[in-house]
Amino acid sequence: MFTGIIEAVGHLRRIERRGDDIRLTVDSGKLRLDDVQLGDSIATNGVCLTVVERLSDGYVADISAETVSLTGFDRYQVGQAVNLEKAVTPSTRLGGHMVSGHVDGQAKVLEVSARGQATEYWLEAPQSLARYIAHKGSIAIDGVSLTVNQVEGARFRLTIVPHTSSETTLPLLKAGDWVNLEVDQIARYLERLMQQDAVDKPSAGVSFEQLARAGFIR
Template structure:
């Protein structure tokens, strides 16, 4: 589990193709690896990767074909910058939102404009993910926890404040770029819960209704 608060910007040191899979070597930048052990998880551009080798200044991880197909890793090149965050601990401040590191797909940057000192982006998400993106809801972009400020169909607007821009790779995004996105995991599980009885007719019907969600403050 992660929070989407980026700890370091690293870079891709080596990309080794292994059939449909990838073995990745990452230079970790200022990320403190002193407490990282084999098998630990590090979110790399929003993707939860398991450390299979660790050095003082980086780590190695394997990326499965499934992950490659849902993320931008098939297009990344040696030297590309990546946002990094270690998995949370029981004492970690949850400054962002609950992030699993299980990327749902990629979105395209349609527009970039400055508004004051902040950068505003419009992005287009895959149609099948748009229903999980809500006004003032949370979304993860290349591992960064952000608030959705406007939604129009499957397009959504983000505002990147100067601090976030300076501490992540988002400052380098330009029109036409693609980013890894993870939608709010509560929305995904809530949808599954509401539809579970239709998938499994022998399971008792769910007591979660639209009226219950509205009365509980989940719907407006």
């Protein structure tokens, strides 16, 4: 589990294709690795990866074909900058929101523009994920916990403050780029609970229409 508060920006040192899978070697930058053990999780551009080898200045992790199909790793190149965050501990401050590191899909960057000292991004999510994105709800973009400031169908707007820009890879994004997208877990569980409720009690419980009016789903 992660918070979406990025600890460091690293770089991909090696990308090894193993059939449909990928083995990554990541230069961890300023991320401290002294407390990282084999088997620990590190979110790499929002993807929860398991450390299979720890280096003095980085780590090695494997990415399955399933994860490759849902993320941007198939397009990444050696030298690419990636956002890094170690898994939370019982004493970690929850500064962002609960992020699982299980990416749901990819969103396309449509527009990037300055607004005062901040930067605004318009993105478009796949139709299958758009219903989980709500105004003032939480979302993870390449592992960064962000607040959705506007929603228009499958399009949504993010406003990034200077501090977040300086500590993440977000300033590298431009129109036409794709990012890893993880929607809020609460929305996914609510949908599943509603589906089960419809099976068990077709005429009882909260309806999808009521949840939509309350802003939980779209």
